[in-house]
Amino acid sequence: MLEGAKPLDVGIPAQVFTTRASMPYEVRVCGATPGLVTGGDGLAYRVAHGLDALAWADIVFVPGYRFPDRDEPPQAVVEALIAAHDRGARLAAISTGAFALAATGLLDGRRATTHWHYTRALVARHPLVQVDENVLFVDEGNVLTSAGAASGIDLCLHILRGDLGVAASNHAARRLVAAPYRSGGQAQYVPRSVPEPLGERFAATREWALHRLGEPLTLDMLARQAGVSPRTFSRRFVEETGYTPMQWVMRARIDLARELLERSQRSVEQIAAEVGLGTGANLRLHFQRILGTTPSEYRRTFTRDG
Numbered sequence: 001m002l003e004g005a006k007p008l009d010v011g012i013p014a015q016v017f018t019t020r021a022s023m024p025y026e027v028r029v030c031g032a033t034p035g036l037v038t039g040g041d042g043l044a045y046r047v048a049h050g051l052d053a054l055a056w057a058d059i060v061f062v063p064g065y066r067f068p069d070r071d072e073p074p075q076a077v078v079e080a081l082i083a084a085h086d087r088g089a090r091l092a093a094i095s096t097g098a099f100a101l102a103a104t105g106l107l108d109g110r111r112a113t114t115h116w117h118y119t120r121a122l123v124a125r126h127p128l129v130q131v132d133e134n135v136l137f138v139d140e141g142n143v144l145t146s147a148g149a150a151s152g153i154d155l156c157l158h159i160l161r162g163d164l165g166v167a168a169s170n171h172a173a174r175r176l177v178a179a180p181y182r183s184g185g186q187a188q189y190v191p192r193s194v195p196e197p198l199g200e201r202f203a204a205t206r207e208w209a210l211h212r213l214g215e216p217l218t219l220d221m222l223a224r225q226a227g228v229s230p231r232t233f234s235r236r237f238v239e240e241t242g243y244t245p246m247q248w249v250m251r252a253r254i255d256l257a258r259e260l261l262e263r264s265q266r267s268v269e270q271i272a273a274e275v276g277l278g279t280g281a282n283l284r285l286h287f288q289r290i291l292g293t294t295p296s297e298y299r300r301t302f303t304r305d306g
Contacts, residue, residue, distance in 0.1 A: 001031045001047055002073055002100060004040045004066030008149035009094040013061040016156035016172055024164075028053050032074050040066045051080040059159065060084050064095030064149070068114075069121035073100040082106065085142060092144040092159065094152035101143060102126040111138045112145040116186050134292050136186055147186040153178050201240055202226050202233070206248075213253050214276045219245055253277055254290050261299045268295050 001010060010029070017025040030049035031037045037045045054060055060081065065071075081104050085091055093101045098114040099122060101107055108128040113119070119133040132138060137146040137155040146155035157180060161169040173180040205226040209217055222245050223233035237245045253275040260271045272283035280295075287295050 001029060001037050001039075001045060001063060002065040002077065002097075003038055004071075005037060005045065006040045006064045006066070006095065006149065007043050009063030009065075009097065009152055010039070010045065012094065012149065012152040013063075013092070013156055015176065016153070016160065017059075028057070030054065032077055051076060054080045054084040054089070055087075057084060057089050059090045059092060062091065062093045062097035062100045064093075064097045064115065065100075066096075068096035068099035069118060069125060073103050078104050088142070090142045090144065090159075092146075092155060094146050094155065095148050098122060098145045099125065101145065102129050106143050107140075107145070110140045110143060112140070112143075113138050113147050113186070114145060115148040134186060136182060151186060154182055201236055209249060210252060213249070213256050214274050217249050217276070222249075250286055251290060254287060257283060257287065257295065258291075258298065258302075261295055262302045271295070 014027050014029065017023065017027055019025060019027050028049050029045070029047045030051060030053040031045075031047040032051060034047060034050045037047055039045050062081070077100065081091060081101065085104070085106055091101055091106065093112075093114075095115045096118055098107070098112055099118075102112070102122065102125070107126065109130070111130045111132050112122075113132050113135050114122050116133055119131050122129060123131050135147070136151040137158060138144065139158065144155060144159070146152050153176065157169045157173055157178070160172055170180045205222055208225050209222060219230050219234065223230040226233050228236070234245060237243075237248070241248055243251065256275045257271050257277070260266055260274065264271075266274070268280040268283060272278060272280045275283070277283045277286065284294055287293070287298070291298065293301075
């Protein structure tokens with residue numbers, strides 16, 4: 001447990017792998033040194049064990065913590081994680097705990113994820129890590145990472161399924177009143193799939209397009225609106241947003257479809273026509289590709305009456 005540890009990230013693995021007669025696990029909470037650890041969100045933790053606890057652990061969980069993009073974990077923690085990995089322990093990070101694992105170098109060249117708010121920061125700080133910003137968790141064998149706090153439940157249940165089987169995992173899920181398996185990835189929880197631009201060259205053109213998503217939009221039309229050639233528009237647009245103009249338009253259409261699924265009872269076919277995607281099949285195809293789930297599953301998740 002690192003300074004600034006997030007309460008849910010600490011509690012989830014402790015709850016899932018709770019020490020009880022029916023579970024073959026013993027849970028120990030440790031810090032860089034035994035004693036008081038200042039947590040995030042106004043909480044603090046008194047931990048009984050230091051880093052020597054990692055010498056016997058089969059699974060080491062690293063909860064998320066505050067300011068991961070600013071603060072490096074203590075070198076002693078990094079070395080203890082590497083030593084635990086070298087002797088065969090599995091390392092599992094919840095949310096921003098991925099930054100601590102990345103600091104060990106064990107994620108270099110491997111897929112990993114973290115909370116969607118920090119994916120860009122993880123890429124910038126550890127460019128050798130193959131960050132997947134969509135998934136709920138990533139299993140790379142002996143190194144595992146998960147997205148935000150609730151995704152820690154998904155990761156823990158996944159580990160439990162591998163260790164003890166589906167029945168045990170489902171039993172734990174029922175105990176937690178959680179879904180045994182969630183479809184889709186964390187992209188469906190990001191407020192907008194259209195990225196925040198790095199510059200404002202074409203802000204007026206983007207705004208113009210957002211008001212015309214239900215109409216045909218082409219590269220030539222967008223470039224003409226921006227007052228530059230299509231080639232120049234494409235190059236500068238990618239520099240500004242990280243996406244080609246038509247990729248950006250598609251994501252904007254999916255965002256509008258999300259809003260309509262959340263706040264209206266329109267059918268998928270009606271929404272597809274309204275956002276400029278033509279058919280329900282076309283909407284389903286791009287919805288799945290961008291968000292990792294279907295329009296129907298998304299609506300069930302994000303409407304009160306399911």
